[in-house]
Amino acid sequence: MSYFADVRALARKDLLLELRARDTLPAMLLFVVAVFVVFHFSLPARSSDVAAGGLLWVAIIFTALLGLGRAFVPEREQRVLDALVLAPCDRSAIWLAKALATLAFLAVAELVAVPVFALFFHGLSAAAILAIVLADLGICAVGTFLGAMAVATRARDLLLPLLFLPLAIPIVIGGVGASVVASPGRYLGFLGLYDLMFALVCWASFEYVVTE
């Protein structure tokens, strides 16, 4: 399958770049831990564990936003995107590869963030972990797509959070729901539905974002 070979080559390029330059991941890690410390001081002594569980989702969304904001910066600075569009590969492969690379960064950040959260606040249920995994898929699919849109504009970094947060509200609802209720099945199902629908739309329409 040459499509998946293209995706693999492109994703490998991003991971290698990160491995050598270490631009994004250390920033995400530092950011998420700093956010937890801020949360500790913004939750008064008698506030419940439920509140902390909700704030975890705020931390995830904003940490992801930090990584997504950086995702297309190398492409922009070196004008790689023009070359990728000229390359004889399906344009949606560019989106899929970038989403997978961002997903890898976010997953590593969360491998640190979730234990730190457990240490600072409270442990997470299996449903909450599953919700984080499902939410990551949606965050990276939609966020990468919007990141590509944002770098095409003059406003750039300013625009991404504005585009992303309204679309992230359903993810937060599904994630918080799955973390706090007793039977999280509906919320997990909803997150899966979100991932599926938006991944399809992104996959089908990415071509129009990078071409004229």
Add this chain to the structure above:
Amino acid sequence: MTPGRAQLGAVGRLQRIPLPVLAAASVVLVTGALALVFFVAPNDQFLGFSQRIFYFHVSIAFTAYLSFGFGAWKGLLHLWKRDPDADLESYVAIHQGVIFGVLVLVTGSIWAKYSWGHWWLWSENQLVLFLVLFLFYAAYFMLRFSVDDGPQRANLSAVYALFGVVLIPVSFLAIRLAQNFIHPVVFTRHGANFGGWMLVTYFVTQVAVLALAYTLYRVELAGKRLDARLRRLRESYA
């Protein structure tokens, strides 16, 4: 405008109605709707006089959804058929949708105040959904106006408009999942639980608001097209 382009039959016929006729029809319909709402429709059994804002609130909400849908449809036509007018039509429709969306927030807020005593209720799904949609479509303008006029702007706008019609049902579901449903249910699954003049009033108001929205859409479109033509003329004589 462009002869011979593929058009939906009904929309094609609507486009041939002259603007003054549309405007006059809107005035008559809106006046009629106001008269029905204030003088003919009976008071609601439980909510009393304040329930009358429902006629406009729901009509405007439906019109806003329709505008967003129409904008996305025009966006799709731009991407798919490369229809040269579709980008501007999509933008104007979404612009209308945002204006009507703000009116939904305002009328919903007034209704919430008189029914429950608060200007804002997180438990009222329609209001929360329109707040999310307002944020989403406000970002549409930020996106559109930070790209230079041209094919890329049209593409990005169209793709974002398509995201909107995916976001509307997803957000609707999410907000339903997030909280209890305490909005007074006027249309139940067994049909409307009001009859007679209430139904007539709602129907007339709905048609009036749609006519008004379509007239405003046409006015805005005519203005924007005139602007574009003027700009092209200026450039060719410069």
